Amino acid sequence: MCTTCGCGHDETKIEGHAHEHGHDHDHEHGHDGHHHHHGHAYAPRRSHAPGMTPARMLKIEQDILSKNDAYARENRAFLADRRVFALNLVSSPGSGKTTLLCKTIEMLKGQCAVAVIEGDQQTSNDAERIRATGAPAVQINTGKGCHLDAHMVGHAMQQLSLPERSLLMIENVGNLVCPAAFDLGEAHKVVILSVTEGEDKPLKYPDMFRAADLMLLNKCDLLPHLRFDVDQAIEAARRVNPAIQVIRVSATTGEGMGDWLAWLQARR
Amino acid sequence: MHEMSLAEGILQLLEDAARRENARRVSAVFLEIGQLASVEVESLRFCFDAVVKDSIAEGARLEIVEAPGTGWCLDCSQSVPMSDKLSACPRCGSFRVQVTGGTEMRVKELEIE
Ligand SMILES: Nc1nc2c(ncn2[C@@H]2O[C@H](COP(=O)(O)OP(=O)(O)OP(=O)(O)O)[C@@H](O)[C@H]2O)c(=O)[nH]1
Ligand SMILES: [Mg+2]
Ligand SMILES: [Zn+2]
Numbered sequence: 585m586c587t588t589c590g591c592g593h594d595e596t597k598i599e600g601h602a603h604e605h606g607h608d609h610d611h612e613h614g615h616d617g618h619h620h621h622h623g624h625a626y627a628p629r630r631s632h633a634p635g636m637t638p639a640r641m642l643k644i645e646q647d648i649l650s651k652n653d654a655y656a657r658e659n660r661a662f663l664a665d666r667r668v669f670a671l672n673l674v675s676s677p678g679s680g681k682t683t684l685l686c687k688t689i690e691m692l693k694g695q696c697a698v699a700v701i702e703g704d705q706q707t708s709n710d711a712e713r714i715r716a717t718g719a720p721a722v723q724i725n726t727g728k729g730c731h732l733d734a735h736m737v738g739h740a741m742q743q744l745s746l747p748e749r750s751l752l753m754i755e756n757v758g759n760l761v762c763p764a765a766f767d768l769g770e771a772h773k774v775v776i777l778s779v780t781e782g783e784d785k786p787l788k789y790p791d792m793f794r795a796a797d798l799m800l801l802n803k804c805d806l807l808p809h810l811r812f813d814v815d816q817a818i819e820a821a822r823r824v825n826p827a828i829q830v831i832r833v834s835a836t837t838g839e840g841m842g843d844w845l846a847w848l849q850a851r852r
Numbered sequence: 853m854h855e856m857s858l859a860e861g862i863l864q865l866l867e868d869a870a871r872r873e874n875a876r877r878v879s880a881v882f883l884e885i886g887q888l889a890s891v892e893v894e895s896l897r898f899c900f901d902a903v904v905k906d907s908i909a910e911g912a913r914l915e916i917v918e919a920p921g922t923g924w925c926l927d928c929s930q931s932v933p934m935s936d937k938l939s940a941c942p943r944c945g946s947f948r949v950q951v952t953g954g955t956e957m958r959v960k961e962l963e964i965e
Contacts, residue, residue: 641964649957
């Protein structure tokens with residue numbers, strides 16, 4: 585998969601990942617999974633005579649995220665090949681992504697195989713929570729990185745066996761900003777907004793709500809205890825993204841989960 | 853929004869281009885950043901300088917051209933300037949404006965040695 589691997593993630597660790605493909609730059613391999621040190625081996629090369637290297641202009645016209653987008657295309661082709669339906673779950677920290685995933689896996693038992701890629705800066709807590717449900721999971725720790733990118737996800741996908749027509753859920757790092765810009769190869773981004781976060785989040789973080797096709801309004805079981813205006817939250821989301829779909833759920837009580845599963849089953 | 857990741861993305865493109873061209877150094881980088889791209893230009897400059905330390909582009913000059921935000925107002929059927937992605941049409945006040953320009957984030961050109 586990783587044909588043009590650029591491995592720029594100094595801090596990234598992927599459970600179970602050992603590098604086997606060839607790289608054209610130096611790597612030092614750590615002992616604990618995926619750990620890269622970038623060796624910028626560019627300092628003056630001996631083959632070049634010193635001095636007298638005239639400066640010249642070079643047109644390149646490339647999108648800054650074009651490397652990520654190329655990896656995302658590879659991931660998408662890999663998934664399409666196996667007819668795996670992949671979703672990229674994005675939200676602020678603590679909106680209930682992992683809880684929702686655990687509930688979803690339980691409810692889909694016997695109907696559809698689910699595998700999970702978990703992204704967090706540190707710990708493998710979330711992957712362990714997923715594995716406790718019986719589903720396979722790979723944890724990516726991004727270190728200082730605040731989002732998953734398509735390259736890490738491509739490597740993580742290699743760690744999972746993804747049967748035909750299964751579901752791949754990618755839980756992104758809790759962050760309403762950066763993950764919006766990084767295509768991972770998913771079919772859809774799904775943004776989770778919990779009712780304790782305030783109605784105006786879509787207006788404050790419009791890029792994320794514009795990038796998503798579905799908004800799950802989670803923790804609806806708490807509504808009786810809060811002053812959260814559901815209609816106002818939905819209106820805010822529609823203002824930045826008129827096409828966004830909205831489903832109200834509670835990952836703890838199971839309310840609305842049927843609608844979410846129906847949305848999933850209709851698309852995969 | 854995520855200027856550090858963008859700076860890293862830029863460095864990857866520079867390294868690839870320099871390797872292809874057998875360049876010894878990248879001395880200037882020309883970017884086009886749209887006004888609606890959610891990029892904080894000053895923050896990008898700061899991150900760029902940090903990211904290129906000890907690389908082939910250490911100390912490179914960063915030239916940034918900001919592309920204006922433009923949209924198409926569905927009510928005026930006309931191209932209009934936009935200051936942010938949620939702004940109303942400056943002619944008629946409608947919010948039915950589709951972004952048509954100003955979201956680009958591109959490396960246009962390099963000066964290499
Ligand atoms: N009342 C209520 N609590 C919930 C619901 N969903 C999640 N929670 C609680 O919210 C907290 C955070 O849930 P997580 O599932 O860990 O959230 P997350 O989005 O995965 O968090 P990060 O991965 O750290 O970003 C936990 O204490 C959950 O029990 C819900 O529907 N209702
Ligand atoms: Mg989680
Ligand atoms: Zn107008």
